[in-house]
Amino acid sequence: MSEFYKSMNKYVYPLYILVHPVDGFQELKNNKKYSLKVANIILAVWVLLKILDWGYVDFDFTSDRHLGEPVQLQQILLTSIVIFTMAAVSNWCFTTLMDGKGKFVEIWITCAYALLPYEMLGITRVILTYFLVRKEEGIFLDYMNTVGVIWSMLLIFLALHVIHDYTAAKTIASIALTIIGVLIMLFLVVLVSGLASQVYSFVVTIFFEIRLRML
Amino acid sequence: MFKKLLRRTTLVLSLLILLQPASVALADYRYDWWGNAMPSQYSYVAEDAYNGKELQVGDFNNPMDLFVDNNNLIYVLDSGNNRIVVFTEDFNPVKIIDHFRSANGEENITGAEGLFVNKDGKIYLADKANQRVLVSDQEGNITRIITRPDSYLLDASVAFDPKKVLVDDRNIVYIISDKSSQGAYMIDEAGNFLGFYGRNKVMLTVKRLLDVTLRKFATKSQRDKMVNFIPVEFANFDIDEKGFIYTVTAFSDDPFEDSMIKKLNPLGTNIIEDTGWYLWGDMPDFSTTETTWLTNFCDVAVDENHFIYALDKGKCNIYQYEQEGGQLAIFGGNGSTLGRFLNPVAIETLHGKIFVLDNTKKNITVFEPTYFGEISIKAFSMFEDGYYLDSKSLFDEVVKMDQNFEYSLLGLGMAYYEGDNYKAAKKIFERSNVANGKYSEVKKEIRNEWMKEHFAFIFFGIILAAFVFIIASKIISAKVHDMNKRSITKGDK
Numbered sequence: 001m002s003e004f005y006k007s008m009n010k011y012v013y014p015l016y017i018l019v020h021p022v023d024g025f026q027e028l029k030n031n032k033k034y035s036l037k038v039a040n041i042i043l044a045v046w047v048l049l050k051i052l053d054w055g056y057v058d059f060d061f062t063s064d065r066h067l068g069e070p071v072q073l074q075q076i077l078l079t080s081i082v083i084f085t086m087a088a089v090s091n092w093c094f095t096t097l098m099d100g101k102g103k104f105v106e107i108w109i110t111c112a113y114a115l116l117p118y119e120m121l122g123i124t125r126v127i128l129t130y131f132l133v134r135k136e137e138g139i140f141l142d143y144m145n146t147v148g149v150i151w152s153m154l155l156i157f158l159a160l161h162v163i164h165d166y167t168a169a170k171t172i173a174s175i176a177l178t179i180i181g182v183l184i185m186l187f188l189v190v191l192v193s194g195l196a197s198q199v200y201s202f203v204v205t206i207f208f209e210i211r212l213r214m215l
Numbered sequence: 216m217f218k219k220l221l222r223r224t225t226l227v228l229s230l231l232i233l234l235q236p237a238s239v240a241l242a243d244y245r246y247d248w249w250g251n252a253m254p255s256q257y258s259y260v261a262e263d264a265y266n267g268k269e270l271q272v273g274d275f276n277n278p279m280d281l282f283v284d285n286n287n288l289i290y291v292l293d294s295g296n297n298r299i300v301v302f303t304e305d306f307n308p309v310k311i312i313d314h315f316r317s318a319n320g321e322e323n324i325t326g327a328e329g330l331f332v333n334k335d336g337k338i339y340l341a342d343k344a345n346q347r348v349l350v351s352d353q354e355g356n357i358t359r360i361i362t363r364p365d366s367y368l369l370d371a372s373v374a375f376d377p378k379k380v381l382v383d384d385r386n387i388v389y390i391i392s393d394k395s396s397q398g399a400y401m402i403d404e405a406g407n408f409l410g411f412y413g414r415n416k417v418m419l420t421v422k423r424l425l426d427v428t429l430r431k432f433a434t435k436s437q438r439d440k441m442v443n444f445i446p447v448e449f450a451n452f453d454i455d456e457k458g459f460i461y462t463v464t465a466f467s468d469d470p471f472e473d474s475m476i477k478k479l480n481p482l483g484t485n486i487i488e489d490t491g492w493y494l495w496g497d498m499p500d501f502s503t504t505e506t507t508w509l510t511n512f513c514d515v516a517v518d519e520n521h522f523i524y525a526l527d528k529g530k531c532n533i534y535q536y537e538q539e540g541g542q543l544a545i546f547g548g549n550g551s552t553l554g555r556f557l558n559p560v561a562i563e564t565l566h567g568k569i570f571v572l573d574n575t576k577k578n579i580t581v582f583e584p585t586y587f588g589e590i591s592i593k594a595f596s597m598f599e600d601g602y603y604l605d606s607k608s609l610f611d612e613v614v615k616m617d618q619n620f621e622y623s624l625l626g627l628g629m630a631y632y633e634g635d636n637y638k639a640a641k642k643i644f645e646r647s648n649v650a651n652g653k654y655s656e657v658k659k660e661i662r663n664e665w666m667k668e669h670f671a672f673i674f675f676g677i678i679l680a681a682f683v684f685i686i687a688s689k690i691i692s693a694k695v696h697d698m699n700k701r702s703i704t705k706g707d708k
Contacts (some may be wrong), residue, residue: 007698059645060655131662135655 010035014042014113021155025110025162029102036105039112043081046115049122050076058129061138083182084111090181091160095174100164110163114155121148243546245620246494248648253619258535258544258588259569261554265306266578267293272300272308275577280330280379281561281570289563289570291579292330292340297323299330299338304565306579312338315349317357322349329379333386341377341390348377348390361388364400364408373397379451383458391452396445398483399452413483415446415464455517459486463512463525475512476525476536487540494542497530518564520596526562526571531555533562533569533582538599541622541649543591546582547571554580567592587616591623598626603633621647628653637661 008016010033017024028034055071088111092104102110125141125148132141161171245255267275276295283289288309289302298313315322326344333339337358340349350359363375376393377400383389389412390400398414417423423444430438450465460479475495477485496510511529518524522543523536531549536542548555558575567589569582584592594609607630613623624647631640632653641657644650666673 058658060658133655133659133662135652136659138655 011038014038014116017113017155018117021158022162025159028110028113029106029163034106034109034113036109039109042112042115042119043084045119045123046080046084047076049119049126050080052126053122057126060134061129061141086182086185087111087178090185091174091178094177094181095160095164098164098166098170098174098177100166100174102160102163106163107160110159111156114152114159116152117155118148118152121145121151243544245542245545246498247619248621250494250498252498255544255619256587256617257546257585258591259533259546259582259584262568262581262583264553264576264578264580266576267300270300270302270306270308272311275300278572278574278577279328279560281563281572281579282330282332283563283565283570284332284336285334287565288332289565290330290332290338291572292327294325294327297325299324306581310353312351312353312355315351315355315357317349317360322357324349329377329391331380331382333382334384337382339380339382339388341380343376343378343393346375346377348380348388361390361402361406364402364406366408368410369408375400379449381452381454381460383454383460389452389460391449394448396448399449413449413460413462413477413479413485415449417444417446450512451514453515453517455521456519459517461515461517461523463515465511465513466529475510476515476523476540478523496525496527496534497532497545513560514562516562516564516569518567520592521599522564522592522595524562524564524569526559528559531557531559533571537595537622543595543622544588551576554582556580587613591620594623594626598629603629606630607634621649625650625653628657632657632660637664 013024013028013033013035017028051071051073054076088104088108092102092107094100095102095107121144125144128141128144132138157171157175160166160174161168164171164174166174243255243257244252247253267273273296275291275293277293278291279294280292281289282292287304289304289306291300291302293300296313298311300311301309303309315324323345324340324342327340327342327349329339329341329343331339336353338351338353340351342349346363348361349357350361351357361377363369374392374395375390376395377390378393379391381389381399386404387409388400388402390402392400396414398411401409401412403409426441426444430441433441447464447466449462452460452462454460458481462477462479464475464477466475474485474487476487478487480486496512510527510532512525513528514526516524516526521538523538523540525534525536526532527534527547531547532545533547534542535544535546546554547559549557551557556571556573556576558573559571560574561572563570567584571580571582572578573580590609591613594606594613597603597606597609603626606626610623610627610630613620614627617623624643628640628643628647628650631637631643637657637660641654641661644654644657
């Protein structure tokens with residue numbers, strides 16, 4: 001069986017990783033069996049899923065927060081792609097210092113592949129909202145979501161474990177550092193944007209001041 | 216139908232225009248599920264207000280309470296004049312009780328604040344100034360004086376300042392004592408203290424948890440200066456003919472915390488289901504100071520159909536709630552014109568009319584339902600009794616007149632649901648935020664119907680899919696087997 005999946009072309013290969021993550025990621029790293037295009041499509045589907053979850057589930061399942069509120073794309077992008085990019089960069093920064101064997105493109109692609117189970121279950125969940133009743137069967141969809149999240153988290157862990165050639169403890173440490181790195185980045189972004197806006201307003205004030213003097 | 220409606224609407228509108236300068240200057244409103252005050256149709260309009268002189272009994276002086284008894288007689292406790300005035304439903308004076316005699320001689324009731332008349336015609340007076348409850352007959356002969364009960368159940372520090380009084384069918388007297396957080400005193404006919412009834416709860420919040428923790432580390436003198444967390448006392452209560460006691464609490468720090476209006480069963484537990492988003496009274500005005508909570512309930516009344524009317528001394532509003540606690544209408548307001556109050560103290564209902572006693576204006580305001588109020592009350596009573604189908608035409612009319620009325624949308628939806636018109640019910644429930652879970656039920660019914668209609672198609676579809684799946688998996692596994700074999704042989708070489 002495994003030979004058959006290994007002989008798959010690289011576009012269908014993420015499906016093999018779903019069920020054989022350790023072998024799969026190893027093969028991916030050794031034989032460069034990845035496709036950036038597929039990874040980016042998976043990330044795009046993530047955004048799509050977030051949009052569906054926000055505005056296109058059945059009325060029965062609409063959460064209070066999102067009821068009657070239009071989809072806000074910037075918020076969705078911030079909580080998906082932007083945070084993903086930050087985490088990938090942060091992980092790459094730390095793992096280079098920690099003797100990680102993975103390259104940035106490998107981190108990016110394996111982590112994107114790892115999101116696949118969450119997405120597949122998520123899209124099924126959105127479709128099922130049109131057929132199921134929240135009061136009775138709604139709980140199954142919550143379970144489905146939880147399973148998807150746990151599966152994906154497990155895959156991310158294994159991906160980092162395999163591509164960096166780390167022990168389990170070191171992987172956990174690197175993930176913790178990655179989270180800290182993301183927090184530092186967010187802090188810097190807030191700081192810089194705050195300062196930039198102050199500088200901007202300073203320049204604008206000076207401009208108006210000068211203009212008033214000249215006139 | 217349309218013509219009839221048009222005629223009725225114009226009638227109501229012209230009526231409203233006629234009454235406009237006196238009673239309906241500002242719009243009535245109602246809160247929607249999101250907590251926005253939405254303008255609503257007028258449910259009640261003030262028909263007239265009577266002061267003592269107009270009723271030919273002389274001006275009221277510090278009137279404190281109002282009561283309607285079983286024989287539809289209206290009792291006014293006119294404390295300042297040391298008397299009780301009795302009127303018929305049409306406000307014709309029946310008698311004035313102004314002499315109260317007991318074995319000790321003449322008794323004074325100028326300090327009385329609460330009045331209750333039981334079904335035998337006995338008058339109960341909560342005499343706060345003298346810390347007692349007087350029981351009088353219709354002629355003013357005091358037959359019984361209830362003082363602070365002597366019981367080992369009662370702590371010596373607990374005060375007995377009767378503010379409001381109520382008697383149930385078993386002749387047990389319930390007494391709300393001023394500033395007593397334990398609940399209402401229950402005293403039986405023989406004068407035995409039976410215990411306290413239905414106290415409010417103190418809810419745990421983060422701030423309070425912090426204070427309790429701090430208290431653990433404080434010295435005794437520090438501890439004495441700290442705030443004690445005692446539940447807020449009841450402001451007033453009323454009893455319906457089934458024996459349920461409705462209580463109101465004057466204020467609350469947080470309107471969403473413990474219920475300000477409760478329907479208590481004989482055990483003293485609240486049976487109005489707490490859905491977590493009921494708003495009692497008005498939305499607090501956060502723009503003013505932090506602690507200002509403007510609603511200040513002072514009385515509650517329950518009518519024959521178990522609608523709850525709460526009177527708000529702070530905002531001078533009357534709030535009408537349906538039997539389950541859903542807000543139907545808010546009207547009244549602060550002001551000196553007809554239909555507005557300066558210091559309302561008591562509310563009573565009789566045959567759909569609402570009477571409000573104002574302590575400062577010294578008069579009784581009579582509210583009558585408009586056409587809209589009448590049909591909505593009729594519709595909701597039918598809804599409460601389970602006649603969903605019959606209430607459909609009424610709810611239809613109510614919704615047509617007031618599109619923002621979420622509870623009537625729920626009623627209309629239930630009418631469609633009961634009539635097996637699930638598609639229409641689904642559309643209605645989509646518009647009503649209070650139709651909790653009903654939308655799911657309707658969706659399920661629609662799904663079941665669809666399944667029944669297309670059963671053959673689904674059944675054979677599943678069989679076909681199973682066949683296809685079995686065949687496909689066989690083909691694939693054969694192919695994989697073949698491949699593995701080939702790769703192994705390749706490896707051998």
